[in-house]
Each structure stands twice: as C-alpha cells, then as structure tokens.
Amino acid sequence: MTRALNKLSAQAVKAAEPGKYSDGGGLWFARAKDGNSKWFLRVVVHGRRREMGLGAYPAVSLKEARLEADKWRAVVREGQDPIKLRDKQRRDSERNMHLLQDVALDAFESRKAELKGDGMAGRWFSPLENHVLPKLGKVPVSEINQRDIRDTLAPIWHNKAHTAKKAMNRLGICLRHAAALGLDVDLQATDKAKALLGQQRHRTQNTPALHWQDVPAFYQSLNEGTTTELALRLLILTALRSNPLRFMHLDQIEGDVWTVPADLMKGRKGTTTDFRVPLSIEAKAVIEQARPFARDGFLFPGVRRGVISDATMSKYMHRRGMIETPHGFRSSFRDWVAEATNTPHDVAETCLGHVVGGKVERAYRRTDFLEQRRILMERWGELTTRPLGATIQQLRWRGSSE
Template sequence: MGLGALSAVSLKEAREEAEKWRAVARQGKDPIKERERIRREAAKADHTLTVVAKEAFAARQAELKDDGKAGRWFSPLELHVLPKLGNVPIEEIDQQDIKNTLAPIWHSKGETAKKAMNRLGIVFRHGAAMGLDVDLQATMKAKALLGKSRQVRKNIPAMPWGEVPTFYESLDDGSVTHLAFRLLILTAVRSRPLRFIHLDELHGDTWVIPADKMKTGKEFHVPLSSEAQRIIEQAAAFERDGYLFPNVRKGVISDANMSRLMERQELEARPHGFRSSFRTWCAEATDTPREVAEMALAHETGSKVERTYRRTDFLEQRRVLMERWAQHVTGQSAEVVKLVAK
C-alpha cells in the first residue's frame, strides 16, 4: 500500500500514515478498501444537494430577473427542501426522500410545493450534466407518490371596477402612500416598478420602466394620463435620490404600506388586485381589443411567431385607453369606450 511519493511525504509523515493503516488492518479491515471508501465519502460530501443546487442556481442567474437577487427562484428550495436534504449527497436522494420532504406542504401550500419540485428537477438535471449518478425521474416518481394537491388556488382579491372611483377619492391626504396608491391604480402596473419609480424613467407623458424592474424582463412603456402626470408632479415634492416614493428612513415604500392601508379600511381587496379591476373594466365597459388590454398589463398574447411579426406595443391606443381609465377612476366619465386596433 503506497503512502505517497518520496519527494512529497516526509519520513515522519510516512511512519504516522503507516501506523494509522496498520491499526485499520488490526481491526480486520482492508486498508486499501477502507481508504477508497473514505475517498468516495469525501467526494460525495462535495456533491450534496445544497452544493449542486447552488451551482444550478448560479448557472441560471443570467436568465432570471435582476440575476435572481430577489431570491424567488431559490427560496422554495432554501425554505422547504434544503433544511432536510441539503447535506445529503444528491446521488443518494430518491423519490421517497423527496416525497417525505414535501408532503407537509403538498396540500397546504400547493403552489410553493410545486415550485420546489420544479426547482429540484432542474437541480437533478444539472447534477446529471456534472456527470453525477442521479435519478432524473426522482421528482416525477415523487409526484406520483404525493398525488394531486388538494389546495384550491385563490386569486388575489380585487375591487369591483365600479367601486374604484370611491376608493380613489378617499386617497386624498397627499401623503407618499396615498400618491403611490393613486399612481398604481392609474397605471395598472405591478407594485415593484411603481414603488421604485425614478425620475430618470419619466419622459413627458410616457414612463419607461427598465427591463430589470419588469416581471417579463423587457423594457415597458406606460402612457401617462393627465391625472397620472398630476400625481407625479405632487410626488416630486417627496423625491429622494431620484425616487418618487421614498420610505421614511431609507429606501422606498414597501408593499406592506399600501396593503395595511386597505386592511385598516377593512377591505378584502389588495393593491395587486387593481390590475384585475382595470382588466375587467376593459372587458365590461369598453370595446378595447384584447391585444391592447393585455398589452396595457404587459401581458404577452398570441404565439411566438405571431409576437415576432407583431412589432407594436399599441402605445397610442393604450394612451387613449389609460386616459379613459383615469376619467373613470376620477369619476369624470361613465361612457362606454370603443377602441379599434390598428
């Protein structure tokens, strides 16, 4: 049994190694086989689920919004899988392990559990690409063992569009939260780009949201109604570091600021639900073409080929639509609007 090259191992080290392996032999074990077993265990320790998951995440970061810094891609694994299986070599994980890990949330937090399962599948495929002996069907077999989730998906509560003008009128104290809420309703955008709106993004009657603030990962142009521009002018008085809606101490206002406002008024609806209020108004109170209404929410429609050839964002049609929405929100108009897609 070799103990290493003469030039690399000193006489003292050789004697210590020799005594260590003689002790193994005295226990009735084969020193060479025992050394190989220890090497294999060390190699497995380098390929635990946590290690491979982090490598898989790093490989996908370029595809994720803001390089995945928000943590949404990794969090289902970090919260619900890695605490139980993180230190286990990925080659040793089977469908039973996955089933036992996700069973506690499979029916109570179905969407989160499905995301965790999806991420696990990606991690296992990454492990296979690394040359590891993983079971690529483990997640599929785990799903079969778990069965169909009983959780019923609930939509975010939305305010009926007919009630929006009354709520909008109540946002009248001129505070950062009220102004942010008004602009959220008027533009029908998501909370994050609204909360982080910056003066550099405003170009007259158009708000250009950078790609890294959009869920789609693509730059988006929002037409600003006269009312929206008025709100922005008022918010400019609170501007700090270029951000229109700063928090009291640092950063910008949080989602909780606006959610708590609705909770205090004992409203079931939530801020994100105003996107649904706007979309339902488009369908029920206007003749807006579907493509225009969906584009107003930055939703993609049609096939990939169709989107390739349709090189318009319907900005001018949306400009008319958002002006009409502002008129409805401010109680100035109740007429049915007809928009024709060009």
C-alpha cells in the first residue's frame, strides 16, 4: 500500500498536461484545458463512492493536498462520510463566527416592536454601541467570556453605574439571542462578570425637584407666554414626561381629554393602549394660548422645524439658576398627592402614566380612573394658580374616614 502512495512529484504536477493524475490512495490531481487545476479525493463510504474537492492548485500544494487526504482517509476508516463531516464543521464554524456586533443588531431589530417608537430613538441600543461594541463588537460571540465583559465594563462599573447596568443587561439579552440562533455561547457570562466586578458603589440620585408648595410660585413666574414657558406650564399641569408633551398634536385633543398615543408613553410595559389625560381648566387655557404657535399640528414646534428639543425646558430652568429639572415636577405632583390628599394609590400612579396591578388584575379591571383623575388634576391646576400665601385645602375622597 505504501508503494501505491505519493506517485506524483511537485515538478510533475507543475508541468502536467490537461487530464487527471493519481497520487495514490484516492488522491487525484486534475488540470483542465484552460489551465485551471484542482485536487480531489475519491473514497468509498458505506459502499458508495464519494468524491470531495481538496482545493485549487497552486493555492494548495502537493504536500498540503497529501496532508488533507490523510486527514479525510482517517475519517473514512472511522466509518464517517468526510463530505458530510466537513460540511457540518463549516456550518458550525460559520455559526460560531458571528460577531457580537451582528448579533446585537439582530437582537435590536427583533425587539423594536416592543420598544417605544419602535426603538427609533436608539436608546435601547446606545449602551451597547457606546460602551460594549467598541471593544467587543468584532469578537465572535462564541468566544466572549466573563473576563472580556469585566474588562470592557470595569471603567464605568462604579462611576456610571446606571449606564453600566443597562449595558450588562443588553449584553445578556444579546447572548440569549445568540443561543436562540443556535450559536455556542456562555449564557452565564454576564452573571460571572458581575461577580468579578463586585457590588457597585455608585448610588443613584433622585431627580432634583421643587417641593410641591414651591410649585405655584414657579408656575406663576412663567408669564411671558413663550413656547418654552407654555410647554413647562402644561408639563406641570399634566404631570407627564416631556416626550408626550413635546409631540402633543392638536388632533389628540378632544374636549377636556388629551389622548396620548401608546408609543409616546414610557413606563407602560404590558399595555399598548393609548393613554387618556384629563385636562384641567387651567391646562385648557394654556393650550389655547399655545395654539397660535402650532405648526403642522404640533402645539410646541421647534424654532426651525420639528418640535422643541428634549433639552429646551431643562436649559430654561438652568438659565434661571435652578438645579431642579422638568422631570422633577412629576415628583412634586406625587408628593402633593401623598401629603395633601388621600387619593387611592392606583389613581395616583395612573395620573403619572404608570401601569398598576398585574396582568391578570388588569384583564378584569379595565378602568383608567378617568373621572377620579379629572377631579385630582383639577385640584392640582387650582393649586398652581392659587394666590401665593393662601391656605392649602386638603382633598378628601368620598368614603374617607378622616
């Protein structure tokens, strides 16, 4: 058998005319009339002759072709089909060579429908884009381990704890997505990385907010009638986040109810229902003052195009020397509800646009407490416009024992 192998020489291969030449043991060299040349191996597996290519010549030399032939003949001796085995190895290699950046983008696309605004703002993806992908984006996802993750997030683990936590969460989702695609990944890598990084030292600070008793003075100081001031007034009166208010459209208002599209509402996971906001007398008056500024139906347009930016109201308050933020008025409202009323918890939380109760509970209790909220928001509106220094009356609901 030994004498039947290695019948060709490198020089003979180089000078070969068109045709097929055996090197022995099933290894063949073939040269076409156009000069293209290749190696192939003939073997018999389970009584069936199989022919597999081993590469083109001269990219694959005679020596390399013999080594490849030896490898696949050994596979045949083990009773396996070398072509099927090689195809499987290629598929596995291709699957395991998916880069993290590709998996992350695919995971983002698959989740867009459940994100606010179909994820157009990119906030879900930004922790990955800014803090993970620059270092790990081009690494095959199957090779990522806890040490890689630790080294990537260590610089922000303590001084940007909230962002680091989001990045770790998103990375865990990407690894689970990769596993669902059939890739070989370590699903516990993020948990192991957390153990290596240790407990975060950073403490989340609450958003600075005016005390609710100071809100009337600030509200009444917004008296120049600019778009920014009117937007701040309505933000205070509705206790909503800035995004729904910035994109407030005249078509969304009917009577004393403003219907906010579900995709503009944050914090309402588990529901796709539009959110109804009862408008107090004062809120309707602010809307009427803002109508002349409306453009393309948007009540609070930007200076040149679109709507006012997310930072417009924040910058206004900063220019006035305030550390408080527009978002803080939600806390002001919630504190007023807790301290000056006996409003039921579910009603108060619904005013803020929060989803209350579990999925089963919501399936049976379908009210959005609109009538109760209408009373509460009217009283809040009255508070903001009351004469400064006037006595504050507490709101008591029917049925209260106090």
